[in-house]
Each structure stands twice: as structure tokens, then as C-alpha cells.
Amino acid sequence: MTISLAIEGSGFTSKTRDEVRYFEHALFLIDEHGVIQSVLEPGDERYQSEKARAQANGTYQAIANGSYLLPGFIDLHVHAPQWAQDGTGLDEPLEVWLGKYTFPTESKFADEPFAHTVYEDLVTRMLSTGTTTASYYATVHRNGSLVLAQEAERLGQRALVGKVVMDDPEANPEYYRDASAQAAIEETERFINEVAKLNEHSVQGVYPVITPRFIPSCTDEALRGLGELAERYKTYAYIQTHCSESDWEHGYAYERYGRSDTHMLREFGLFTERSILAHSVYPSEEDMRVFAETGAIAVHCPLSNAFFAGAVAPIRRYLAAGMHVALGSDISGGYNPDLYGAIRQAMISSRMLETGVNRELSAGERGVEGSALTLSNAFYLATAGGGASLGLPIGRLEAGYAWDAQVVDTRHPGARLPIFEPNEPASDIFQKIMNLAVPENVRTVWVQGRKVVDKG
């Protein structure tokens, strides 16, 4: 084992779901595969000798005082093509928004040069605000979807990428859908193999994702076929779809099947420990047990939910039920490409669920007690929780984990955080970073030991 990077710095990583650990001048020894081999504290026996050795061989880097290391963020729900319309059209209900804005935008990604421009811009932007892992929906176009996987691989982001399946001619516009269920399944399988091949050259990991858009846009034949692919490629393909996002979507499965979409996705073989279920706002108690049993991931997208879900997902209940929960930006249902925004909105939305919103009701009947998340909870979802839910060694700055990390400079000119006391407690600094950091504060980002952002 060779140590190719030795980084000394202070910062924060999740200890548990409820607790954040502060480390001061820790020395991270990272091997040639980008994996943290050891984390030495200043009191450790080997600290001085390892530091001296790294200084001598040129692998040593010190993080400046006032700058802090955090794990890279994990964003498990991103519609990459929607970056082109990000921030617009949010005054419509979900069904209208899809037909009027989203499908026309996504249909443009048959044009590969256009896809390249948009995807390069998005991946660059997300990396520059510390998102080191993302799970992407591309479009129905296999070639355009491959462009996204290639861009993520080239720019160094750990990425899960899906070619979207939406084959039902009744439910999707003629100009934007799969040619047939059979074609959707074949194209998906070809895409899985193409990404697997791409991944052979990747440092950080680029994974194919089986991606039925959601039950309402797919035929049973397609869903069944994708379930079979999920079984066949279960060692390296993930699965993603939308689950119980809105009243409308949740009700839809009951109308079509008399059962919840959670139940039906499981029947089709699409609800496993490798399933990434965006939104999951309305699962019943029984559905929640299915989540916990299978190990499937509920991806909380609080900003998008404010616009399209009609309610706040009760995340504390999900955690108490033993469900895996991660965070998502849901570009462009949520416009913010920066996962700091999702952490903040998760806090805000949970607090609004706790206290309620309608002043005409009495304080006691307005909200749902026990709903509020802490900052430590939200940080966990964005880092260690997301990593654990994927079954990947990411999201923690600990031995055995990938060196996916970001440096936040609290003293950057023009974006200085309000830290005025020489001995400000680390817990306050953590809160200030979580609530106040802007993209300018994120200066350096690594994925799997490779420096992918360096703002100088």
C-alpha cells in the first residue's frame, strides 16, 4: 500500500445520525486507490512520523486555519436534462409541469452536442458546491444518457446514471417516449452494458441505473422487463424511480392496481436494497415496513416537495421505522443544485411540519409533534446516510472510506462567515457552515482521492 496523499486539517463528519464529530488537525492518509487508510489525531503515536514522511515525499497538504473538511455530499435525485429549465415553471401542478415544460425540454436531448453542453455544465456546477456523488435521470435517449455518464466519468464525479423508460403511448407524448416496451428494455440493457464498460476506466465509479420514470408512464410489460434486468444485473446496476410523490401519483397506483406503488414496484422486482425511491412522501405504515425490510432508499427532496408534493415527508418517522433515507435536490422540481440548500430546506420543512402552517387552527392542532429534524440529522442524510443507503464506502471521513471531501473556507473574501470570536465553539462553526456557506466558500473538492475542484 502506498500513501499518495496526506492531508492535515480540521473538520466535521457524522458520528451517528444524531451526532457530528469534530476533528482538529487530523492527518488523513489516503492510498493510491483514493481510500482513507488511517486517520491520525495529533496525540497518536504515528502522527509526527507520518507527517514528516509525507512532507519529505511531497504528499503532504495542510488545510488552512479557518477552512474545514467535510465529506462530499451525496445527491440521490437529479433530473440532469432539466438543468436547462431549472428555476422556471414552478407555478404549475406536477402533471401540467411535466407536459408543458419538462417533456419538451427533455426531448431536446436527442441532440448529443446539446446534451454535452448541458451535462458538462451541471456536473461542473454540482462538483463545485461539494456534491461528489449524484444519482441522475438522463432522458429516454440511450446515446444522450451515455453522454451524461461520460461527462461524470471525465469530470470525476461518482455518478449513478439512468436512461429513462417511459413507454406507455397513452401516457407519454409521441415526440418523447420509448418506441415500445420491448425497445425500452433492450435499450436499457444495452445502456447498462455501455456504462459498465465505461466504468472499467473510471477511478471513482460510474454505475448504470434501471430507471422507469414512474409507474404512470410505463406499461406493465416494461416494468416486468426492467424487473428482470434488475435481477440479472443486481451486482452493479441500481434501480431508481419516483414513489408516492404527490396525492395524484400515490392515488394512481391504487386506481390501476388497487395497491400502492411501493407494493407494485416490489411485485415487478423493482423494489430492492438497490432501489432509490425519489420523494416517498405518502407511503403507508405497511409500505414503510417494505422499505425497512428491503433496505430500499427513500430520497427526501424537500424543496421540490414544497412545490409539487402537497405535504412534507415525515422523515423522523421514516428513520424511526428503520428506513434508509437520503437527500435529493430533484433538479428541476427543486431548483437548487447545491445540496447545502437541501440540508437547509429539510430543516425548514420539518420545522413547518412540526408547528404547522395554518394560523386559523389552534397551535395544538396545527402541526405534527416530533417532526423537526436537527442540523446533525440533515447533514447525516446528505453524507453518511446517503453512503450507507447505497452500500458504498462514502459519506464519512473515516478509515476505509473513499476520500470524497470538500474544503469550506469560512474566511473567503466576500463570503466570510460571521465568526468573530477567536474561540468560537466548533459546534457553532458547524452550524454556521451548514446554514450560511455559499458556493464561493467551497474551495477544493476531491472524489476518490482525485482533486476535481480547485478554486485556487
Place this chain on the structure above:
Amino acid sequence: MTISLAIEGSGFTSKTRDEVRYFEHALFLIDEHGVIQSVLEPGDERYQSEKARAQANGTYQAIANGSYLLPGFIDLHVHAPQWAQDGTGLDEPLEVWLGKYTFPTESKFADEPFAHTVYEDLVTRMLSTGTTTASYYATVHRNGSLVLAQEAERLGQRALVGKVVMDDPEANPEYYRDASAQAAIEETERFINEVAKLNEHSVQGVYPVITPRFIPSCTDEALRGLGELAERYKTYAYIQTHCSESDWEHGYAYERYGRSDTHMLREFGLFTERSILAHSVYPSEEDMRVFAETGAIAVHCPLSNAFFAGAVAPIRRYLAAGMHVALGSDISGGYNPDLYGAIRQAMISSRMLETGVNRELSAGERGVEGSALTLSNAFYLATAGGGASLGLPIGRLEAGYAWDAQVVDTRHPGARLPIFEPNEPASDIFQKIMNLAVPENVRTVWVQGRKVVDKG
């Protein structure tokens, strides 16, 4: 009249509460007092001759393609000393948060060098994200409060500044309160005169504000005395306080007086057209009529309200009732010093009020129909609405208004907005700016014709 600045650019300004006007290559002619004398469109007769004249005499500046002019933002609720604790302690109810975090922080501002450091940093930060006018609570200390007024004056921000009054020995800690009601009134009057004197040298306007913290922290004697000052100095002093922020605060006035705080503030002479009433979440129908009759301003602070108010202020109802409404960051009850954040959270919170938050209720009984604000509404509150509510000629890029403006560069490297189409509609660009701009995108800011931010 001399034209000292001629700026050609495209951008956005409110037309009405519901409509935003886009202008393209308009020529703004600004006089030596920083007031817009004319706005010429490219088709106007004088356009070419005025442009040529300005180019010849060196007063001409062109805003680059891809950059857009917006009015400067107006933030009518800021606790300036709380910048030192911004982002922390948001997991407590209001009463605890005040005693455990806020009063200890504010008490440090007896130290003028410390006050200078914090206030300079805050005013600089707010200007750099386009906030050209702010209404500030300082602390109980008259000298420290004057430091804030001086810093705003020096750095060029239009500012309303209040020395906080909190004199009730039963309600405030011994280490942080006015010595007596009499002392509070005398110190306030002295502060009014000191700020009036400072304002004689100011380009942009620095106004004294009579600032009883809120009814629960003041004696009747102090409130009466401040009401008398409000009458005496009504030509240039404003009034600010908190109004019906939380269930607790709203209930407090009923317990003490058997009437609402709106009613009692009016009785004390503190509820006039110059009154800036932070939060105003719970006013009754009758209270709302008092707002509309007097012309007092309800300052909506949506982020802070998510943490401390227990409900969402029904802003559409307020507007329909003819109330003046403005926006506030409420640092540090709200941690975001950037009014773009308040615009976004106003949209988000109003949408959550519209659809509700608790999934256990049916969709029909969950929310309050007709609550959702549009982006144009929220932009209006942050600009033209705020200006109109103060009775100042600010918040619009129109003839007769002060040149308080910001330039947003949508193509700034590292913070490029997702605009990929050469002919993207202006309405989409407006939405992308409102939802996606980060501090880096704001490059230049003027207040009253003076350039106060220039990021080069």
C-alpha cells in the same frame, strides 16, 4: 440639472404587484443627486443623442450582454448584532433562544470596537448581495447603535437604525436592559438627534428609528414615552417593533391588556404610517383593518417564521386587505443575509400554506387555498413594495426614483446560470435569476447613484 451617470442595460423592475416589466438596452440618465431623471428606450427620439453625449463626456456605462439590472433590495427587518451568532441556536423556541443565545450576544455590543467589526462586516455583506436599504435593530447601547448608523453611512447603504428599548426589569436580564423607562426615552431621543446630524452628511439617507423591542420587554411608561417621541419626530424618524410574531407573543398582549398588540401599539402612538411591524403573523381581521387604515408596514420574514412563528403569515390576504407588505431577512431568527433567500422562502412558505404539510389529512383539508405567491409578487415585496411602504422613492428603476440598483451577471464563471438557448425568453431569465442567483452573480451595486460594490 446635470447628468452624472448614463447607464445602458437590460433588466427587470416591477410594473405592478403581479407583473414584472422587462426592459432591453434602456438608457438611464441619473442626475448628480443620484436620481433617475429619464429612462429612454432604444426607440425614443433622444436615445441616440443622449447616448452619444454621455459617451463624449465620460458618463456612459454599458451593462454587458448576459448581465441584468434589478432594483436594489429592501430588507426591513434585521437585528444587526445577531450577525455574530447568525446560523446558530435555531433548535430552540423563541423565548429560550432570546435568553440563552441572543441577549448574551447583544450585550457584547457595549464594546464599540467589537460593534464596529461586526457591523462593518454585515453591511458589507448585505450590500454585496444587492440589499441597498435595510431597517436595523442595533442594541440597547446608544453608542454602539450609532456605530451601526455610521458604518451604513460610510459604506453607502441606505439605512434605518434603531437603538433598542427594553426597559422592563421583570422581563429582561439585569446585564442587558435600559436603566429605566426614563433613561430609555432620553437615550432614544438623543440617538434620534445624533442620527439626524449624521444624516446631514449622508448621500443616501440614514434614518433614526424608535425601536421598542416588543411589548413584552417594555413597560407602559416606556411605550408611552416612545409614542410621544414618535409624534415629535414624525417628519424623519420611523418606528419599528415586533408584532404578533408567535402564538406566545400574540397571546401576551391579550393577557396583559385584554387587547391585541396591534391595538395597544396604536394606543401608545406607535402604530402609524411610519411603523415597520416585523412578522405580523397573527393579526385578526380587525387588526388587518388597522394596518390598512394607518398604512403601517407588515414585514414578512418567512425563514425566521419557519423556526419561530408556528404558522405562515397569509400574505395574499394581507395584500387583498390593502396592507403594505415588505420583506425581511430577520437576521438571525432567519440566518440568510441575502434577500434572494427571503424572496425564495416567501414563495416556498406560501406554497406550503396553500397545499398544507400534514399528509395524514386529506388534500382538501390540509392547506389554505389561494395562499400561493408568485415570483412577481415576492420580487415586488423586496423592491417596489418595500419602497412604497416606506414612502421613499426607491425600489423601482423608473424616472423620479433613486438609482439604487444591482447588476446580476448570469454568465459569471463558476456561477453561470443555466441559460443555454440563444433566445431564452426574458420571463424565464427573470425566474432563473430569482431562483438561482448566488452572491457571486451580483457584481455591481449602486445606492443613490454611488457605486458601493464593484467586484470587477
